[in-house]
Amino acid sequence: MTGGDRGRSRAVLGGGARGAHGPARRLDGLLTDVARGDEHAYEAVYDLASGWVLGAARKVLRDPAMAEEVMQEVMLEVWRRASRFDPALGSGTAWVMTLAHRRAVDRVRSERSHADRELRAATAVIDYDDVTEAVEASLERERVRRCLASLTPLQRECVSLAYYGGYTYAEVAGLLGVPAGTVKTRMRDGLIRLRDCLGYRGCNDDIGRP
Amino acid sequence: MTSDGPDLHTLVGAYVLDAVSADERARFSAHLAGCSACRAEIGELREAAASLGTAQAVRPRPEVREAAIKAARVTGQLAPVLSRNDLTTSRRGQASGSRAIRWVAAAAAAIAVAGGVAAGTHYADMRGQQSRPVPGTVSDVMLARDAVMRSAPVRTGGMAIVVASQRKHMAVFIAHGLRALPRTRRYELWLMGPRGERPAGLLTVSAGGMAGPAVISGVSAGDMVGLTIEPASGSLKPTSAPVVMIDGQGR
Numbered sequence: 532m533t534g535g536d537r538g539r540s541r542a543v544l545g546g547g548a549r550g551a552h553g554p555a556r557r558l559d560g561l562l563t564d565v566a567r568g569d570e571h572a573y574e575a576v577y578d579l580a581s582g583w584v585l586g587a588a589r590k591v592l593r594d595p596a597m598a599e600e601v602m603q604e605v606m607l608e609v610w611r612r613a614s615r616f617d618p619a620l621g622s623g624t625a626w627v628m629t630l631a632h633r634r635a636v637d638r639v640r641s642e643r644s645h646a647d648r649e650l651r652a653a654t655a656v657i658d659y660d661d662v663t664e665a666v667e668a669s670l671e672r673e674r675v676r677r678c679l680a681s682l683t684p685l686q687r688e689c690v691s692l693a694y695y696g697g698y699t700y701a702e703v704a705g706l707l708g709v710p711a712g713t714v715k716t717r718m719r720d721g722l723i724r725l726r727d728c729l730g731y732r733g734c735n736d737d738i739g740r741p
Numbered sequence: 742m743t744s745d746g747p748d749l750h751t752l753v754g755a756y757v758l759d760a761v762s763a764d765e766r767a768r769f770s771a772h773l774a775g776c777s778a779c780r781a782e783i784g785e786l787r788e789a790a791a792s793l794g795t796a797q798a799v800r801p802r803p804e805v806r807e808a809a810i811k812a813a814r815v816t817g818q819l820a821p822v823l824s825r826n827d828l829t830t831s832r833r834g835q836a837s838g839s840r841a842i843r844w845v846a847a848a849a850a851a852i853a854v855a856g857g858v859a860a861g862t863h864y865a866d867m868r869g870q871q872s873r874p875v876p877g878t879v880s881d882v883m884l885a886r887d888a889v890m891r892s893a894p895v896r897t898g899g900m901a902i903v904v905a906s907q908r909k910h911m912a913v914f915i916a917h918g919l920r921a922l923p924r925t926r927r928y929e930l931w932l933m934g935p936r937g938e939r940p941a942g943l944l945t946v947s948a949g950g951m952a953g954p955a956v957i958s959g960v961s962a963g964d965m966v967g968l969t970i971e972p973a974s975g976s977l978k979p980t981s982a983p984v985v986m987i988d989g990q991g992r
Contacts, residue, residue, distance in 0.1 A: 676796070701762075718754030
């Protein structure tokens with residue numbers, strides 16, 4: 532860990548399996564408080580999660596100003612929809628990041644529909660090793676990089692183009708020259724492999740039980 | 742196993758990665774509601790996907806933090822969703838009643854919007870004609886201090902909900918999941934009591950089996966709100982046994 536900003540680093544360090552997204556474990560409890568209108572809890576959620584949300588938005592949107600806009604929108608949604616967080620369905624981190632990624636993707640697609648065909652192709656290059664904007668090299672970043680490396684090249688391409696590029700499976704199929712059915716399967720297999728490598732298998736065993 | 746077939750399951754990975762069209766997202770979301778195996782898989786895969794994002798964390802500009810806190814302060818929050826269990830028993834008293842009513846009001850609004858009905862409510866009279874009651878009638882009942890809610894399963898499928906205000910002698914009827922009827926038949930509402938049965942309107946059922954809100958007035962003690970299936974033009978008296986009956990005063 533670099534000297535830099537130890538106070539902040541807690542917010543970017545990840546963890547292991549579910550409920551152990553590191554210090555983010557307390558996010559679940561904070562979200563329950565936020566659902567009751569607790570503004571102090573919301574400030575804590577903002578401090579904990581805004582960096583993750585911004586990071587994801589930056590990868591998808593590229594443009595820092597747009598990414599910041601999306602981050603603010605997502606954090607406001609977290610406030611608005613906190614009552615919809617159900618700890619039985621997954622971690623608070625997953626809930627926040629689901630909101631974040633969906634919104635970032637919706638925004639980039641809306642931007643893309645106005646953009647040049649060539650420009651779209653140019654932005655298709657994804658470098659998941661890009662560290663230029665990182666706060667610092669974190670354990671979480673290393674774990675994810677290592678686990679992504681354990682995927683087959685096609686699985687990694689499909690997952691990366693989807694998550695960091697915001698492309699639909701149909702668009703990924705077009706970009707890679709691979710059948711749509713294959714892309715769908717690789718996306719699922721790639722995520723499953725990531726899940727197992729990162730240690731999330733069996734973390735939600737109670738889901739679906741009445 | 743669902744009727745959606747194996748095709749929809751292949752979307753699991755793409756769905757978690759948001760790599761689907763808006764239409765596919767909606768279809769898969771709907772599928773999820775009835776597939777616990779999918780929900781379990783989605784949950785775990787979402788944790789993995791979340792890590793793809795959190796690993797890229799970037800520190801936001803400190804300047805924007807204040808704006809975010811301020812925005813929250815002036816923004817309302819969604820009320821909690823009540824579970825099905827919360828709806829099956831009649832509730833008295835303001836605290837739990839008002840929670841239930843917020844849910845039902847939201848459901849009614851959703852039904853109204855889904856059915857293409859604007860702010861007010863529509864109900865059909867005996868001749869199947871839509872007439873728009875005085876605006877605010879539904880909320881008059883929903884927000885009445887003595888409002889209580891009862892729900893019951895409809896024998897032929899779906900769920901019926903009645904929100905009643907004894908003081909106002911009014912009830913609001915909402916249903917969802919109703920079985921689609923052939924064009925020769927219509928659902929008809931009745932007020933059934935000691936003085937006999939009186940027609941309370943023909944229901945218009947939208948896609949998804951949703952009907953209402955229908956406002957019923959003149960409800961007295963002992964009246965039940967009943968639903969039967971009648972010929973399309975409606976009947977003066979029920980011609981078959983009710984498929985659901987709920988106390989018109991929420992008892």
